[in-house]
Amino acid sequence: MTVEHNWAGNLRYRAATVEHPASLDAVRAAIARGGEVRVLGTRHSFNDIADTDGTLLALDSMPRVIEVNEAQDAVRVSGGVPYGELALILERQKLALASLASLPHISVAGAVATGTHGSGDAIGSLSSAVRALTIITATGDARRFARGEPEFDGAVINLGALGVAVDVTLDVEPTYEVAQHVYEHPRWDAIVSDLDAVTAAGTNVSIFSTWQRTDAADQIWVKQRLPDERAAHRAELAERLGASAAEGPRHPILGVDPQATSAQGGTPGPWHQRLPHFQLEFTPSAGAEIQSEYLVPRADAPAAIEAVRGLADRIAPVLHVSEMRTVRRDDLWLSSSFGADTVGLHFTWKRDEPAVRAVLPALEAALPQSARPHWGKVYTLDAAEVRARYPRWSDFTALRESVDPERRFVNDYLRRLGV
Ligand SMILES: Cc1cc2nc3c(=O)[nH]c(=O)nc-3n(C[C@H](O)[C@H](O)[C@H](O)COP(=O)(O)OP(=O)(O)OC[C@H]3O[C@@H](n4cnc5c(N)ncnc54)[C@H](O)[C@@H]3O)c2cc1C
Structure with a gap:
């Protein structure tokens, strides 16, 4: 994957370094080298939410895991996998997701991080299908957030601010x-x-x-x-x-x-x-x-x-x-x-x-x-206007502070918002 600019071509990434880690150890090593870090999904965002002056981590070389649980009601998937690829594997097992965005080319972790949605009166966003996610934080530790736990609702739509989402578990249902x-x-x-x-x-x-x-x-x-x-x-x-x-x-x-x-x-x-x-x-x-x-x-x-x-x-x-x-x-x-x-x-x-x-x-x-x-x-x-429209905004910034106190994953986009 070339990472010079976003999919739309309206943004050239400024990152000094782009790394394509091929293992969890390589992700941890890249974080340990210091400086500001951001993760890149499939580059479909139209603003600088994924950009950084520091290190950009593209997850396209990471091993692909797509693993359905025994109950056949959830799939654990590597964060960088695009929905289109996941969908084909689910369909082969006669399983489905409740929703998809208007295009299947976006990565699971990138879509989930920004609250990407499809449509439907009875259908929640793609993020609302998340059951659990594992994030490699600034210390290199793996933090797992699971539905029902107190910080889970803050960690799903994370704007990339908490660390590297290496796997995401999504609800699945029988195919239709x-x-x-x-x-x-x-x-x-x-x-x-x-x-x-x-x-x-x-x-x-x-x-x-x-x-x-x-x-x-x-x-x-x-x-x-x-x-x-x-x-x-x-x-x-x-x-x-x-x-x-x-x-x-x-x-x-x-x-x-x-x-x-x-x-x-x-x-x-x-x-x-x-x-x-x-x-x-x-x-x-x-x-x-x-x-x-x-x-x-x-x-x-x-x-x-x-x-x-x-x-x-x-x-x-x-x-x-x-x-x-x-x-x-x-x-x-x-x-x-x-x-x-x-x-x-x-x-x-x-x-x-x-x-x-x-x-x-x-x-x-x-x-x-x-x-x-x-x-x-x-x-x-204006950032103050945006913040005012989210009743749990300060809870999110407190979560960011507890997970990443040194602000290693905070970029210009997040600084403008006051994260
Ligand atoms: C043609 C087109 C159609 C679209 N249709 C829809 C639509 O139907 N509905 C909708 O809601 N949106 C839509 N979008 C917007 C798009 O879904 C979002 O911008 C989404 O975030 C893109 O995912 P991505 O994988 O490309 O992430 P990127 O744009 O690469 O990154 C987005 C954010 O996610 C973070 N991130 C990515 N991967 C990880 C990771 N593994 N760990 C931690 N953080 C990570 C990045 O740091 C960044 O903050 C569309 C975009 C395009 C270009």
Whole structure:
């Protein structure tokens, strides 16, 4: 893996040294050499959360462990393994994860560290599937955090601040099939007034909009676990929204070649081929892009949508596409869904970071004050504002202080936040 820049290409890593340890001893030796250390996942974050002036540890040469427990309800996986690779091995054992992000190429530890999520009213973030994790701390000790223990809820979404997550244990369940359906041009007014019915139209629902029009969104993608008991609800809902079923495969951006997207049109397929929007074999890009995302409690979602609609003429010129998804609440201290079921408002921007950063302050000011930015995406919100939106913030900084008192894993990103 080349580690000159992040996946999106909007960030060149500054690290003086990049190491690819091939064993736990090598991880410990790299930490023992001193200086600031950060771990790199698959480089999919859009900001400098993974960067450092010191040593960057890429885990791509570490031995791969993917081990299902005897009860067949959990898998222990090395932190650097991408979800796509894990999914194929689980599927061979007739097992599945409850959720995946929009692409399968991201590493388990990197996704979990930033609260990465997929969608679903009843489905928590990828971090909420974590049962336990083992972190090599600044002293070289292995600290295991397991669900139910007092500090576990603080250690899962850790922003890379506690050390090197070398293995993560995730909940798994029996495999299942999913069918994906796409609807075009649902009316925004109907979506806002009937949001609960819209997000309940399937197991996982995404609303896409380019904000070229403010009267209608572009598409709704519905992923439904089989057997499908919601077909009648969807047909009736589509009519209420003034939406029609797409007549062929679609990319999230209307007009872009849908070749890379996961199968649509209601064709059943295994979970790992339907939950991501993009297939494992393809690079999921509409071209150069960067991303931002804000999650608000469901009660604030109508106000958040109206806020974005009101800025459509400023947003649309810089945007590839927006996506709205729901995430079930959890108790993880740094989770954007801490304490409330949420709606995520996501923006895939054109890769013009100055132009994006010029729009973000207006967007952030217009969104409800409950909006929590995605840790791995671009945001401009003031650190004090960010902290104020996390009731357990000071518990997290106390945990960081107890695990890494010399701040060996604290980088500029975390210093700006006051971690
Ligand atoms: C095309 C695209 C689509 C995306 N889709 C979604 C989506 O659907 N939903 C969503 O929520 N997000 C999405 N994201 C954002 C992405 O999931 C997050 O940025 C995620 O953190 C990336 O994981 P990574 O492995 O690339 O981690 P990196 O970006 O490499 O690192 C992220 C953080 O994790 C830390 N880290 C990584 N590995 C370890 C480890 N082993 N131990 C300790 N710390 C570690 C790093 O230090 C850093 O702080 C998307 C990003 C892209 C580029």
